Amino acid sequence: MKVTVVGGGPSGLYLAILLKKADPSHEVTVLERNAPGATFGWGVVFSEETLGALRDADAQTHLEITDSFARWDTVDVRYRGKLMRSRGHAFSAIARRHLLGILQRRAHGLGVDLRFEHEVPDPVALTYECDLLVGADGVNSTVRRAFGFEAVVEPQGCPYVWFGTDLVLDAFTFVFKQTEHGLVQVHAYPFDEHTSTWIVECPEPVWRGLGLHAMSEQESIAFCERLFAEELEGHRLLSNRSLWTRFQRVRNRTWHRENVVLLGDAAHTAHFSIGSGTKLAMEDSIGLAQALSTHHAMPAALLAYELERGPVVERFQSAADDSAAYFGRVGRYADLAPIQFGFNLLTRSGRVSHANMVRRDPDFVRVLDGWLAGSARGIAPPPAFAPLTLRGLELPNRIVGELPGAALTPSPFTAVSPEGRISPDTPLAADAGEASILRLGHAGARGATRPRAEGADLPLRDGAWELLAAAAKPYAPWSAVPRAMGEDDMARVRDDFAAAARAARAQVLELDFSHGYLLGGFLSPLTNPSGDRLRFPLEVLEAVRGEWDGPLSVRLSVTDWAPRGNTVEDGVRTARELAAHGADLIHVVAGQTVYNARPDYRRGYLTSLSDRVRSEAKVPTLVGGHLTTLDEANTIIGAGRADLCLLEIPPSHLEAVAAEPERAVALA
Amino acid sequence: MDWARRADGGPFTSLGVLDRLVYDSYDPFAALAAAAAVTERAKLVTMIAIGPLRNAAMLAKQAQSVDRLSDGRLVLGLATGARRDDYDAAGAEHRTRGRVLSEQLVHLREDGLRQDMEILVGGTSGQAIQRMARHGDGYVHGGGPPRAFARAAAAARAAWSDLGRPGRPKLWGQGYFALGGEEAGEAYLRDYYAFTGPFAERIAAGLLTSGRAIKDFVRGYAEAGCDELVLLPAVADPEQLDRLAEVVAA
Numbered sequence: 001m002k003v004t005v006v007g008g009g010p011s012g013l014y015l016a017i018l019l020k021k022a023d024p025s026h027e028v029t030v031l032e033r034n035a036p037g038a039t040f041g042w043g044v045v046f047s048e049e050t051l052g053a054l055r056d057a058d059a060q061t062h063l064e065i066t067d068s069f070a071r072w073d074t075v076d077v078r079y080r081g082k083l084m085r086s087r088g089h090a091f092s093a094i095a096r097r098h099l100l101g102i103l104q105r106r107a108h109g110l111g112v113d114l115r116f117e118h119e120v121p122d123p124v125a126l127t128y129e130c131d132l133l134v135g136a137d138g139v140n141s142t143v144r145r146a147f148g149f150e151a152v153v154e155p156q157g158c159p160y161v162w163f164g165t166d167l168v169l170d171a172f173t174f175v176f177k178q179t180e181h182g183l184v185q186v187h188a189y190p191f192d193e194h195t196s197t198w199i200v201e202c203p204e205p206v207w208r209g210l211g212l213h214a215m216s217e218q219e220s221i222a223f224c225e226r227l228f229a230e231e232l233e234g235h236r237l238l239s240n241r242s243l244w245t246r247f248q249r250v251r252n253r254t255w256h257r258e259n260v261v262l263l264g265d266a267a268h269t270a271h272f273s274i275g276s277g278t279k280l281a282m283e284d285s286i287g288l289a290q291a292l293s294t295h296h297a298m299p300a301a302l303l304a305y306e307l308e309r310g311p312v313v314e315r316f317q318s319a320a321d322d323s324a325a326y327f328g329r330v331g332r333y334a335d336l337a338p339i340q341f342g343f344n345l346l347t348r349s350g351r352v353s354h355a356n357m358v359r360r361d362p363d364f365v366r367v368l369d370g371w372l373a374g375s376a377r378g379i380a381p382p383p384a385f386a387p388l389t390l391r392g393l394e395l396p397n398r399i400v401g402e403l404p405g406a407a408l409t410p411s412p413f414t415a416v417s418p419e420g421r422i423s424p425d426t427p428l429a430a431d432a433g434e435a436s437i438l439r440l441g442h443a444g445a446r447g448a449t450r451p452r453a454e455g456a457d458l459p460l461r462d463g464a465w466e467l468l469a470a471a472a473k474p475y476a477p478w479s480a481v482p483r484a485m486g487e488d489d490m491a492r493v494r495d496d497f498a499a500a501a502r503a504a505r506a507q508v509l510e511l512d513f514s515h516g517y518l519l520g521g522f523l524s525p526l527t528n529p530s531g532d533r534l535r536f537p538l539e540v541l542e543a544v545r546g547e548w549d550g551p552l553s554v555r556l557s558v559t560d561w562a563p564r565g566n567t568v569e570d571g572v573r574t575a576r577e578l579a580a581h582g583a584d585l586i587h588v589v590a591g592q593t594v595y596n597a598r599p600d601y602r603r604g605y606l607t608s609l610s611d612r613v614r615s616e617a618k619v620p621t622l623v624g625g626h627l628t629t630l631d632e633a634n635t636i637i638g639a640g641r642a643d644l645c646l647l648e649i650p651p652s653h654l655e656a657v658a659a660e661p662e663r664a665v666a667l668a
Numbered sequence: 669m670d671w672a673r674r675a676d677g678g679p680f681t682s683l684g685v686l687d688r689l690v691y692d693s694y695d696p697f698a699a700l701a702a703a704a705a706v707t708e709r710a711k712l713v714t715m716i717a718i719g720p721l722r723n724a725a726m727l728a729k730q731a732q733s734v735d736r737l738s739d740g741r742l743v744l745g746l747a748t749g750a751r752r753d754d755y756d757a758a759g760a761e762h763r764t765r766g767r768v769l770s771e772q773l774v775h776l777r778e779d780g781l782r783q784d785m786e787i788l789v790g791g792t793s794g795q796a797i798q799r800m801a802r803h804g805d806g807y808v809h810g811g812g813p814p815r816a817f818a819r820a821a822a823a824a825r826a827a828w829s830d831l832g833r834p835g836r837p838k839l840w841g842q843g844y845f846a847l848g849g850e851e852a853g854e855a856y857l858r859d860y861y862a863f864t865g866p867f868a869e870r871i872a873a874g875l876l877t878s879g880r881a882i883k884d885f886v887r888g889y890a891e892a893g894c895d896e897l898v899l900l901p902a903v904a905d906p907e908q909l910d911r912l913a914e915v916v917a918a
């Protein structure tokens with residue numbers, strides 16, 4: 001087989017090695033634009049899990065690579081002048097230049113035809129001369145472009161610059177530095193005995209505010225050396241064509257077309273903050289080489305390669321997206337206590353949970369749990385069991401749910417008046433007994449429907465009552481048209497809420513300003529086109545606050561998930577206003593303002609919204625969103641993404657087993 | 669008919685059909701009406717019928733007819749489908765398909781149909797999942813490995829709870845198999861799914877071609893909470909059914 005590889009980076013070289021090794025009769029050519037020693041960037045990171053794959057694929061390069069590794073298992077977080085060390089995170093790194101040297105030598109020794117300083121102006125012409133053309137030519141792949149792959153390439157994350165330093169670190173190091181324009185952060189790690197990688201990044205406004213956009217290479221080095229003088233301990237920053245840039249996120253619908261295949265960054269990239277780009281690229285080479293040796297027909301081999309690698313890459317890309325977004329908004333966490341900030345950072349991508357951290361670094365978790373419970377020195381149960389005081393109400397833990405042991409139990413929607421019912425079976429506030437959380441609402445345009453057991457938003461066949469809403473707009477095309485409320489209506493509904501609050505017997509009172517019910521309808525431009533949308537909801541809130549001294553929660557659709565509707569930014573602003581007018585807690589939900597919203601349902605789909613409300617509006621939050629495990633709650637509470645979690649734990653067959661009585665044991 | 673008869677006599681609980689207008693295939697309601705005549709036991713399922721190709725009253729009539737002919741064994745799975753050419757051929761508007769399907773679902777609940785008929789809704793977008801939770805009794809998944817089903821199942825449950833529906837949604841899954849004649853099966857899938865472009869290859873590669881693969885698949889779906897799994901033959905030979913019955917029984 002004749003194979004031409006465009007691009008002599010780690011993935012292209014490694015593929016050439018593996019192919020040649022599998023069958024020396026393969027003719028493998030690697031075309032590289034640059035000279036053998038030329039490379040930009042400094043060290044690249046690997047995780048332990050990749051190393052096994054490298055060993056199995058080619059023991060010789062594995063040995064050479066791992067012999068040159070800088071290894072560490074510590075993550076240092078420098079934040080507000082404090083240093084936090086966390087153990088148990090296995091990493092290794094190698095100088096990119098050195099890695100390429102090892103691979104080049106090995107490829108050369110196996111008889112791969114390596115051609116440096118070789119530009120490829122027309123990749124299409126190459127396909128006539130080989131059986132397989134491999135595009136391993138990076139983010140700006142010419143092969144990808146020449147063959148019309150439908151790649152989506154877009155900038156992701158903050159502006160960043162990739163420096164080196166002669167400070168030899170002994171840990172993966174994050175530095176967060178407060179400046180007058182906001183937080184600037186560093187991702188740094190050692191990669192040989194003389195040098196470390198030192199990546200600096202900050203959000204665009206901070207970058208511009210500090211004038212970094214207008215600085216020369218030398219000026220920006222000098223600036224960063226000054227800013228991180230303390231952490232650099234007098235060492236220098238080194239430049240290797242180190243210019244400020246944006247990370248390019250590459251996604252491809254397919255990675256192969258006839259006898260052309262993409263590898264590594266040409267096919268997909270994952271934001272550098274999860275340190276997986278080179279790992280994924282070299283694993284691609286292993287996957288492709290294996291597929292080519294097991295499948296004789298080319299299309300089947302390329303498909304097998306893509307099927308094997310696709311899901312893995314997708315998982316890393318999704319984690320990388322979360323990580324990039326995290327570093328884009330990390331300044332908003334600047335109020336968190338250092339230990340919580342650290343946990344928040346370590347769990348940012350969703351791949352590491354509280355339970356994972358217990359295994360990696362039990363001491364870190366002990367201190368976090370202890371700190372949440374009131375004493376960092378002490379021992380304490382995990383975060384979900386830290387007590388919480390909400391306007392004088394002492395809760396033993398952070399769980400809300402219909403579960404024995406939960407601190408609070410949610411109530412069904414309870415209408416403040418008969419006209420405010422969702423359906424005839426909706427409970428009325430006037431009939432409500434003692435409740436844990438009492439959720440008061442008025443159904444508005446979503447009223448007079450059949451019970452939810454039959455479906456949601458199905459209009460009553462008979463006995464419908466007149467609906468009220470901010471505007472005379474039906475909830476769905478098949479819904480009844482509500483009457484637009486006048487000032488009299490508003491005064492009456494406000495008084496209904498106040499009366500219900502006065503009579504309420506509950507631990508927590510919750511007002512429903514969500515999901516397109518009456519007050520939620522007032523808040524959205526989609527259902528309330530005119531006027532001061534906050535005025536009436538705030539009036540209701542204040543009236544209730546006047547009657548109710550206990551903890552008051554507001555259930556809020558933080559985003560409408562619909563074009564031209566409220567965005568998360570709008571939701572955060574509303575949450576801030578609600579807190580200023582007496583809300584003690586925001587129960588974060590989203591969507592349902594209009595019937596055809598575009599939600600994104602998955603496990604924990606509301607967590608990031610809660611995180612934003614809590615960190616930006618600075619108000620305690622309650623969040624659900626299909627959380628089904630205590631570990632999710634521990635991670636969310638521990639990281640400060642919410643204060644209370646609504647858990648929906650499905651029943652387990654073990655419950656019946658556990659209910660079996662113990663046998664009496666006679667102790668001899 | 670032979671297929672339906674054998675399925676009804678075997679260890680199977682449901683008989684499923686697909687819907688495609690611009691393809692050499694049977695109309696799902698006609699096929700199930702015929703199946704109703706030769707079966708007594710199995711549920712008859714559309715997985716899915718493309719609702720918006722038909723107007724709401726016609727759809728209700730067809731569903732009701734099959735349901736009555738089968739003594740109430742119809743399970744009605746509906747979705748918008750994935751192909752534009754079906755809409756063009758039916759003279760139905762493609763752009764408004766989501767809204768039309770929602771309105772059809774309301775119409776179906778309105779009158780005529782058996783009160784407790786199980787209505788399933790399919791689709792992968794957040795809007796489709798929300799539509800399922802608002803109007804359906806359950807979710808019908810479009811196929812894929814157990815991991816993909818598990819993700820969709822989590823989304824369906826999340827939506828169900830978000831819409832305040834009591835209990836849990838019914839979860840239906842599907843997969844293609846060929847026990848013998850794998851190549852013909854793969855060729856069929858490539859052809860049937862040619863409109864998805866390169867994904868046809870993926871679908872063909874997912875074809876279950878051994879007893880072990882089928883058992884693993886069934887176990888994976890069960891663990892993900894699948895209530896009913898429909899295995900569709902990629903080879904049109906009733907022998908396939910006997911082989912499948914052996915695998916399932918073993």
